[in-house]
Amino acid sequence: MPFDLFSPDCLSIKLNLRVEENYLKMSQVAAELLVCELRNLLTIKPKAVVVLSAGGTPEMLYSLLVRKYKDSLDWRRVVLFQMDDYWEMSVQNPKSMAYYLLDKIVYPLNIGTHYLLNVFTAKSTKLVESYTEFLDEFEEKIIAEGGIDIIVHGIGSNGHLGFNEPGSSFDSKARIVTLEKSTILENSRFFNSITEVPTQAVTLGLNTLSKARKIFLLASGKNKKSAVRGCILGPVTKSLPASILRISSSTTFIVDKEAWF
Numbered sequence: 256m257p258f259d260l261f262s263p264d265c266l267s268i269k270l271n272l273r274v275e276e277n278y279l280k281m282s283q284v285a286a287e288l289l290v291c292e293l294r295n296l297l298t299i300k301p302k303a304v305v306v307l308s309a310g311g312t313p314e315m316l317y318s319l320l321v322r323k324y325k326d327s328l329d330w331r332r333v334v335l336f337q338m339d340d341y342w343e344m345s346v347q348n349p350k351s352m353a354y355y356l357l358d359k360i361v362y363p364l365n366i367g368t369h370y371l372l373n374v375f376t377a378k379s380t381k382l383v384e385s386y387t388e389f390l391d392e393f394e395e396k397i398i399a400e401g402g403i404d405i406i407v408h409g410i411g412s413n414g415h416l417g418f419n420e421p422g423s424s425f426d427s428k429a430r431i432v433t434l435e436k437s438t439i440l441e442n443s444r445f446f447n448s449i450t451e452v453p454t455q456a457v458t459l460g461l462n463t464l465s466k467a468r469k470i471f472l473l474a475s476g477k478n479k480k481s482a483v484r485g486c487i488l489g490p491v492t493k494s495l496p497a498s499i500l501r502i503s504s505s506t507t508f509i510v511d512k513e514a515w516f
């Protein structure tokens with residue numbers, strides 16, 4: 256359904272901005288708020304459903320969760336859905352986002368249930384057709400688990416959310432996408448060379464992501480400033496996918512000074 260900026264739903268949306276001194280402080284605040292939100296949720300429902308971003312930005316947050324908050328709640332009652340990954344990259348490959356989540360979050364915190372989008376976890380094969388079915392089932396699983404309670408997002412410097420690049424429809428679902436050159440360049444810092452970075456990826460769509468009940472968006476560093484300011488202060492537009500957060504869930508932006516001033 257198309258979004259209407261002036262509908263009562265949109266006007267009731269809450270958007271909070273926290274500008275923290277630096278990356279560490281941003282991560283600490285994010286950890287406190289996330290744990291607080293999860294604990295509250297778990298007092299009123301048996302499970303909390305989360306979607307967590309991979310990428311450089313939330314690394315410190317995840318490390319803090321493991322080091323400081325492992326015993327703060329029953330992580331076995333957390334259900335994790337993967338947000339995005341490179342296309343045709345094995346789960347065993349340390350560069351894959353599936354590996355990242357398993358290594359940094361799922362195993363260290365002993366998260367109860369996890370669902371990976373990574374193509375090699377799809378039962379069938381790498382064939383695009385059967386993988387598309389897998390993605391439809393993935394969306395159904397999210398609904399069956401009660402919908403997404405919390406998302407932790409990073410943001411691309413071009414404003415992408417997950418791997419929803421500029422131009423993605425606000426109604427988009429889980430799908431295979433082609434990455435922008437700027438994203439490939441940006442993510443090449445995690446690879447030995449830019450030619451190793453996959454040119455395609457898989458991502459939950461903006462429609463699914465925007466239905467989360469609570470969203471945290473983290474951003475650090477001056478290369479994120481224009482995307483962060485654009486999505487908080489600029490128009491809601493497909494050319495800046497993260498601007499959808501202005502008209503969707505209750506979102507808290509937690510950014511460091513460099514990403515704002």
Ligand code: GLP
Nearest residue numbers: 308310311312409410411417418
């Ligand atoms: C990556 C991922 C996103 C992530 C964003 C920012 O490519 N697709 O899920 O949030 O881009 O990444 P980073 O935190 O490494 O800057």
